[in-house]
Amino acid sequence: MSRVVKLAVIPGDGIGPEVIAEALKVLDAATASSDVTIDTTHFSLGANRFLETGDVLTDADLDAIKAHDAILLGAVGGVPGDPRLVGANIERGLLLKLRFSLDHYVNLRPTVLFPGVASPLANPGDVDFVVVREGTEGPYVGNGGAIRQGTPHEVANEVSVNTAFGVERLVRHAFAVASARPRKKLTLVHKTNVLVFSGALWQRTVTAVAAEFPDVTVDYLHIDAATIFFVTDPARFDVIVTDNLFGDILTDLAAAISGGIGLAASGNINPSGQFPSMFEPIHGSAPDIAGKQLADPTAAILSVALLLAHLGLSAEADTVNTAVTADMAARTGEARSTATIGDAIAARI
Ligand SMILES: NC(=O)c1ccc[n+]([C@@H]2O[C@H](COP(=O)([O-])OP(=O)(O)OC[C@H]3O[C@@H](n4cnc5c(N)ncnc54)[C@H](O)[C@@H]3O)[C@@H](O)[C@H]2O)c1
Ligand SMILES: CC(C)[C@H](C(=O)O)[C@@H](O)C(=O)O
């Protein structure tokens, strides 16, 4: 009997719809001859929707999205600084609201330097690591405020919230990821020398959970030193566990050293399965290249592979990864449109 997967698709803004069109093309190809039917529902959400209707994410939208098995998102957000979007809070009111409401506490961001892909580093070595970024806490929670705004005496606070519950469940997940990989190495990245309260909680939690995973080697780096090693010796990393903000910044850097932001995929995972997990390229809506077919859809396509693997469709996920790997190996440096790359990858399936 055929399995039906209900997929919520949020193409979003800017290059989002362009890369999602290619991701869906590849998803179609990967599932065409399997016994899985992907039943997609498109949700028109993002800065454009806000400008048209004033809505960001209604309760009805959220309820409808929750009724799906998984979510595929392109990118949301307008031109940074667009005065019409000031106060709209698309990133917090939409993207972060989805991550928080659907309890996406694991933000999984793999980095692989694929054969044939050029890195800006002279000697990158064998780059193959995964950042396990916390997704529901840190300075992202919106615990802050400002007084005397707009005056020379303004005080603005943005509190980083770290709970024992939130840190422990994420750290345990990261250890499980590390334990399942050949090198079995986990690096905590933080700033324990300055962020002494949250740092102590993260450090203590890693030490405690390590006892459950004696096969995993544990390492620690301060965030500033980690950025050095990302550039000088990225092959040293296997699994990195870190907080929401450090993970955000590190994964754009990870993308840059492994061939560019157009190749970097991610999964916002709710491990319990209570809510649908969400898969998206790490990049944003790239207003500077939107509508020109200049965006690389590979990150969105690799996000489809993560989605398929998460749904237990590992054969289909492998098919997508193999097609992308072959396409990357065959890249000559010649510019190709977004659709040309999508077509080429779909054709390899
Ligand atoms: N997940 C998301 O929806 C998400 C993520 C990041 C940023 N944003 C939002 O997107 C908007 C633009 O943000 P930004 O400019 O800081 O970051 P961005 O990732 O959109 O763009 C940064 C640079 O990378 C390039 N780039 C991005 N994706 C690319 C691709 N697939 N192929 C080739 N080049 C690509 C862009 O052209 C730009 O030069 C903002 O509103 C921001 O808040 C959304
Ligand atoms: C748009 C923004 C809220 C988001 C984040 O900071 O998590 C983005 O940069 C990302 O990396 O997915």
Ligand SMILES: [Mg+2]
């Ligand atoms: Mg980011």
